[in-house]
Amino acid sequence: MELEVKTLDGASAGSITVSDEIFGLEPRSDILHRVVRWQLAKRQAGTHKAKIRSEVLRTGKKMYKQKGTGRARHGDQSAPQFRGGGKAFGPVPRSHAHDLTKKVRVLGLKHALSAKLKSESLIVVDDATAAEPKTKALKARFESLGLGNVLVIGGAELDQNFTLAARNLPFVDVLPVQGINVYDILRRDKLVLTRSAVESLEERFK
Structure with missing residues (x-):
């Protein structure tokens, strides 16, 4: 499959051949859903915590005697049914991560790339560099390509000026x-890959 390569100024910069096994798949929403769910669960902090009755700082003394009062039998006031008492079955710190096979993770990335190409939301550029770290200048270059909500994937090393210029753009x-990951690809309207990024992906999935 041949894809057109552009510059960040919108001019043509030739073409590049990509594999149908990476960019030409029929997107499957079930695989994309599984990978996104795995990503979000893995990054969840899991630091939620509520005190149980043994951790509440209240007296351990029995509220009143067991018999003869006509009221219900109770122990100390840290029981969950009392105001200021501990939480019954409250959240505790834990990991929300769950397993997902490497085969499905790789397939999810391929389907995400294919989905962007199928919806005509993928652009290949020659490189992602900037002469100076000026946000205004980079914004004008993005507007020439019709880019507003976008994820830019560069090579193994990012251009420092380009990174600084893009940092202030919402x-x-x-x-x-x-x-590169499935969640970040899907959460942006457009995906921009540099020529070196495409070559790295082809090599990675060879």
Whole structure:
């Protein structure tokens, strides 16, 4: 499959051949859903905590005697049914991560790339560099390509000026090719790959 390569100024920069096994698949929403769910669960902090009755700082003394009062039998006031008492079955710190096979993770990335290409939301550029770290200048170059909500995937090493210029633009993410992932691809309207990023992906999935 041949894809047109552009410059960040919108000019043509030739073409590049990509594999149908990476960019030409029929997107499957079930696989994309599984990978996104795995990503979000893995990054969840899991630091939620509520005190149980043994951790509440209240007296351990029995509220009143067991018999003869006509009231219900109770122990100390840290029981969950009392105001200021511990939480019954409250959340505790834990990991939300769950397993997902490497085969499905790789397939999810391929389907995400294929989905962007099928929806005509994928652009290949010659390189992602900037002469100086000026946000205004980079914004003008993005507007020439019709880019507003975009994820830019560069090579193994990102251009420092380009990264600094893009940092202040809302809805613009810049990642090296090692950091490409399904969630970031799907959360942005457009995906921009540099020529070196495409070559790295082809080599990675060979």
